[in-house]
Amino acid sequence: MAGPAMNSVSVFSSVGARPAGKVASLDEWIAALLKPAALIELAVLVACVLLAWLLVRLARRAAGDVDDTSVMFGRRIIDGVLFPLLLLFFAYISAGLLARWVPQAVFVVAIPVLVSLAVIRLGVKVLQVAFKTATWVKPLERTISWLAWIAMALWVSGLLPVILDELDQIKWKVGASTLSVRTMLEGAVTASVVLLITLWISSAIEGRLLRSATGGELSLRKAVSNVVRVVLIFVGLIVALSSVGIDLTALSVLGGAIGVGVGFGLQKLASNYVSGFVMLAERSVRIGDNVRVDTFEGRITEINARYTVVRALSGRESIVPNELFITERIENLSLSDLRVLQSTVISVGYDSDPELVMRLLIEAAETQDRVLRDPGPGVNLTNFGPDGIEFTLNYWMTDPENGQANLRSRINLQILKSLRENNIDIPYPQRVVHTRVLPGASQPATRPA
Numbered sequence: 001m002a003g004p005a006m007n008s009v010s011v012f013s014s015v016g017a018r019p020a021g022k023v024a025s026l027d028e029w030i031a032a033l034l035k036p037a038a039l040i041e042l043a044v045l046v047a048c049v050l051l052a053w054l055l056v057r058l059a060r061r062a063a064g065d066v067d068d069t070s071v072m073f074g075r076r077i078i079d080g081v082l083f084p085l086l087l088l089f090f091a092y093i094s095a096g097l098l099a100r101w102v103p104q105a106v107f108v109v110a111i112p113v114l115v116s117l118a119v120i121r122l123g124v125k126v127l128q129v130a131f132k133t134a135t136w137v138k139p140l141e142r143t144i145s146w147l148a149w150i151a152m153a154l155w156v157s158g159l160l161p162v163i164l165d166e167l168d169q170i171k172w173k174v175g176a177s178t179l180s181v182r183t184m185l186e187g188a189v190t191a192s193v194v195l196l197i198t199l200w201i202s203s204a205i206e207g208r209l210l211r212s213a214t215g216g217e218l219s220l221r222k223a224v225s226n227v228v229r230v231v232l233i234f235v236g237l238i239v240a241l242s243s244v245g246i247d248l249t250a251l252s253v254l255g256g257a258i259g260v261g262v263g264f265g266l267q268k269l270a271s272n273y274v275s276g277f278v279m280l281a282e283r284s285v286r287i288g289d290n291v292r293v294d295t296f297e298g299r300i301t302e303i304n305a306r307y308t309v310v311r312a313l314s315g316r317e318s319i320v321p322n323e324l325f326i327t328e329r330i331e332n333l334s335l336s337d338l339r340v341l342q343s344t345v346i347s348v349g350y351d352s353d354p355e356l357v358m359r360l361l362i363e364a365a366e367t368q369d370r371v372l373r374d375p376g377p378g379v380n381l382t383n384f385g386p387d388g389i390e391f392t393l394n395y396w397m398t399d400p401e402n403g404q405a406n407l408r409s410r411i412n413l414q415i416l417k418s419l420r421e422n423n424i425d426i427p428y429p430q431r432v433v434h435t436r437v438l439p440g441a442s443q444p445a446t447r448p449a
Helices: 026-033 037-063 083-099 106-130 137-157 161-170 181-210 215-244 248-266 265-284 321-327 354-366 406-419
Strands: 171-174 177-180 290-293 295-304 309-310 317-321 340-348 378-384 391-398
Touching: 026 083, 037 083, 037 106, 083 106, 106 137, 106 181, 137 161, 161 181, 177 181, 181 215, 215 265, 265 309, 265 317, 265 321, 265 340, 309 321, 317 321, 340 354, 340 406, 354 378, 354 391, 354 406, 391 406
Parallel strands: none
Antiparallel strands: 171 177, 290 295, 295 309, 309 317, 340 391, 378 391
């Protein structure tokens, strides 16, 4: 069909001649919808829905334990992308077969609706998987839904081909290429679809790479997934621009200018991105490491291309630019060895038994399950202080992410309890004051007792 009918709104429009069995106007569509043949179409459409639902159910069962964030399946059977794609496929095949015998009324509207539904589910699920915590995902999902349903309504009413023909008349020249508004819209749609597909592929690759990976292996796989995502998006944009007809050689000058701008104006930003890839490649810091960065201590929970997230035990999170991990001194408490040494200093009176004190201190440390037995805790007499004898208790642990102050507190409480049970004194600060009487000074009077 070349366009809508002159006396009514077209229901089905496409480039070229009208296929056999397709109704052409609103009056014909309503008349065909009231015929008994519409019931046949409706029954076939219901059969397509049941068949698609059954196949997705079987595929979900065959896949085993499917993640709720899966793009293909989702949380429910009809939540993922697989169900609308299968339903669209079966509906399109059924529409082609029925068009030989009966004029179509149900499938004329059902096919565009299913196309819009598949586009919406694909866009929403891919964005949810690729950008889990981004706040702008929800508004973008609603925008995709509105655009898909508006395009479906324009297609069914026959206005979409007319609008596209009018937009194709607005043209301008860009170098050796001639562009129009229609070309730009088609390019935007093509680029969006390509980006969604590349994000889908990169998210699937990232999920497979990061599955059951820990420590340094996790960081290395994260670096590979980031590189794969950047390469796929770049290739997707190139394909999208080429499909629109834009000469990519004309962008070489623009690319050179952007490179100069990045080199001079965006040095810090570029340095953070490069530092992120260097960190992931060298594995100097890894996800799960306990680090101290500029007086802030915590556990690395995420390494991105530009910044790293360090989470403290208090729940605070620090966003650290990756450049700091390359140019500054960083204390990594678990780089080559997960063991962390803790110490506590105890002062007892000079009349105490040193051997007994050392034994009680070791027993106090060994009461805690988090304290390692190999190497075990050790005690040293480290100083003869002005108030008492000072002992230093050293012990090792391998889980600083579970807290360090809480372990030291429990050991100190046990030490205090043991010392009190054995009548070992923890002396208060003591000072001795000497007084001198100058020659010729009168002696202070003494009062008789």
